[in-house]
Amino acid sequence: MPPPRPQTPPPPATELRQRLAELRGPTTPPHPLDARALAALAANPGCRRRALLDGAGVDKAALARAMGAPATFGQSQFAFARGHAFEARVRAGGGAELLRLLCERLGEEPAVETAVPDLSGGGPQERVGRTRLALEEAVKSGGWTLLFHPMLVLDVAGSPVWLEPDAVVVRPDGGITVVEVKSFPVVDGSADAAKVGAAARQAAVYVLALEALAAAPGLVRHTVLLICPRDFSNLPTAEPVDVRKQVAVTRRQLARLTRVEEIAAALPEGTTFDLRPAGDGGTPTRPAAELEAAVGSVRAAYAPDCLAACELAFHCRAEARTAGAVQTLGRGVRGELGGLTTVEAVLAAALGEDDGALGEGGRDGEDPAVEALRRAAALRNEALTASGAAAGGVLCG
Numbered sequence: 001m002p003p004p005r006p007q008t009p010p011p012p013a014t015e016l017r018q019r020l021a022e023l024r025g026p027t028t029p030p031h032p033l034d035a036r037a038l039a040a041l042a043a044n045p046g047c048r049r050r051a052l053l054d055g056a057g058v059d060k061a062a063l064a065r066a067m068g069a070p071a072t073f074g075q076s077q078f079a080f081a082r083g084h085a086f087e088a089r090v091r092a093g094g095g096a097e098l099l100r101l102l103c104e105r106l107g108e109e110p111a112v113e114t115a116v117p118d119l120s121g122g123g124p125q126e127r128v129g130r131t132r133l134a135l136e137e138a139v140k141s142g143g144w145t146l147l148f149h150p151m152l153v154l155d156v157a158g159s160p161v162w163l164e165p166d167a168v169v170v171r172p173d174g175g176i177t178v179v180e181v182k183s184f185p186v187v188d189g190s191a192d193a194a195k196v197g198a199a200a201r202q203a204a205v206y207v208l209a210l211e212a213l214a215a216a217p218g219l220v221r222h223t224v225l226l227i228c229p230r231d232f233s234n235l236p237t238a239e240p241v242d243v244r245k246q247v248a249v250t251r252r253q254l255a256r257l258t259r260v261e262e263i264a265a266a267l268p269e270g271t272t273f274d275l276r277p278a279g280d281g282g283t284p285t286r287p288a289a290e291l292e293a294a295v296g297s298v299r300a301a302y303a304p305d306c307l308a309a310c311e312l313a314f315h316c317r318a319e320a321r322t323a324g325a326v327q328t329l330g331r332g333v334r335g336e337l338g339g340l341t342t343v344e345a346v347l348a349a350a351l352g353e354d355d356g357a358l359g360e361g362g363r364d365g366e367d368p369a370v371e372a373l374r375r376a377a378a379l380r381n382e383a384l385t386a387s388g389a390a391a392g393g394v395l396c397g
């Protein structure tokens with residue numbers, strides 16, 4: 001009998017995929033990330049919880065619902081339908097209107113002929129391959145090429161994230177421009193600054209993904225074209241948006257994300273975010289307490305900004321409040337308080353108490369925040385004493 005052949009260990013990427021599938025639930029398909037989610041993830045690189053859940057493809061909205069803390073943000077069905085209708089209008093005629101707007105706003109000669117390669121069908125990897133080929137051919141062709149919904153990929157903390165911009169235009173000089181179609185209006189030449197900012201951050205993610213895919217990353221332009229409805233009509237208007245700053249910030253933040261395998265390796269044995277309990281066909285959802293314990297085993301970095309960007313925000317806010325964490329007061333306050341991480345420690349510092357509530361860095365003379373709090377508390381007391389004396393004087397008089 002021949003000796004048994006030695007088992008070849010699976011490559012690390014396969015092991016990681018298996019581990020992430022276990023965390024998500026072996027029968028649960030991964031919840032895809034989009035550029036909006038990636039921009040939000042990059043905005044909070046210190047949150048290991050979000051990095052792991054997004055990396056594992058966990059549906060955070062479903063998880064939040066199962067824990068009794070559903071998110072209340074996101075686009076309504078009406079907004080989705082309106083967005084699709086507007087995009088269809090912009091794409092009509094093989095993208096003629098889109099190219100007209102681009103040439104007009106970026107000062108280009110009007111396009112005479114445009115190639116619109118078919119990039120549809122197949123899985124994400126296949127579509128990324130087609131997009132890469134189409135980009136290479138477009139750059140070589142020396143003409144105009146319009147790619148509708150190309151598929152891009154970006155490595156985020158060791159996991160691939162598939163991204164699909166609305167459109168990408170390759171110009172005769174080989175320059176590659178991202179085009180974002182949004183349904184919020186531009187009224188009298190200006191739009192909601194918060195929405196433009198979110199669109200710019202999203203476009204910056206596409207720019208980074210294109211740079212990773214294109215053979216010559218220098219060809220990817222850092223000015224994107226934003227197309228929105230004009231005034232209160234359904235007619236499109238376009239504005240070039242400089243996203244250099246957003247690209248630099250997103251690149252830096254994504255590089256700071258802890259790799260998903262490191263976070264997964266530190267989890268307690270048996271941790272799972274699978275909403276369905278194993279082998280129990282009768283119970284639709286795992287008990288909230290079990291899911292909360294699993295979520296609580298990964299460190300979060302809550303900030304009030306999470307409320308507009310992450311499906312788990314209500315859960316994380318409640319957790320931070322219960323712990324008395326100063327993060328609930330905002331990143332600015334958190335930064336100012338230095339080594340004081342809880343409200344209890346802040347109050348103890350202000351009142352000059354040191355009964356153990358102050359952390360290691362919060363003792364006298366070690367943390368300038370403690371000195372500043374004591375000075376502020378003394379000034380407040382002086383002011384209160386003075387106003388009390390004045391009120392007493394008025395009453396006596």
Ligand code: SF4
Pocket residue numbers: 044047049050300301302303306310311312313314316
């Ligand atoms: S809500 Fe929670 S999980 Fe989401 S980014 Fe904020 S801290 Fe992280």
